[in-house]
């Protein structure tokens with residue numbers, strides 16, 4: 083049974099067309115139009131593009147404990163929200179790195195994306211992956227650590243889809259081209275013009 087539970091959204095901008103699932107913590111992040119994340123996600127210091135599909139239990143940009151200090155424990159750190167209440171010192175942590183998720187990215191179930199990573203437009207991250215390196219546009223990656231499995235399209239189609247930047251269009255324009263979204267060559271020809279037609 084899918085119970086509706088609370089969610090916590092702090093210092094973040096979520097587009098009014100986007101949806102955050104139950105039990106999520108979203109901190110210092112931006113989610114652009116028509117994107118969503120499922121239940122129990124943690125997204126920190128991350129910019130998410132438009133039309134992204136993020137499954138349940140996805141962790142993006144999570145905090146990293148200082149591995150080069152004497153201790154990794156938060157009881158020596160100047161943060162109030164983590165771990166035991168006791169503080170032996172209030173040492174400042176280095177600033178966390180921003181994570182960037184492009185437009186039209188699909189992230190599968192139970193994925194972790196390390197902070198500071200960029201996932202390119204149109205990429206797919208397979209279920210249970212741990213993403214430790216940047217992901218090129220339209221790549222499909224999977225595994226621990228995530229590696230490229232394949233690309234969604236040929237280089238020629240990828241180049242044209244990137245040039246189209248269709249995700250930046252208004253709702254009216256997207257409505258008028260949406261009927262071709264199940265056929266890339268037809269979409270590219272109709273939206274970008276005859277001179278962009280794909281060589282068959």
Ligand SMILES: CC(C)(COP(=O)(O)OP(=O)(O)OC[C@H]1O[C@@H](n2cnc3c(N)ncnc32)[C@H](O)[C@@H]1OP(=O)(O)O)[C@@H](O)C(=O)NCCC(=O)NCCS
Pocket residue numbers: 136137189190191192206207208209210211222223224225231
């Ligand atoms: C990544 C994914 C999209 C690939 O789907 P696909 O194109 O049908 O891929 P295939 O099953 O043909 O697999 C291609 C190769 O990638 C591997 N692979 C597929 N998914 C993988 C994953 N999540 N992690 C690691 N390797 C994976 C396969 O083992 C196969 O390897 P091989 O070529 O050595 O045999 C899919 O497997 C996946 O993970 N989907 C996410 C599902 C999910 O989380 N849904 C939640 C709701 S949104």
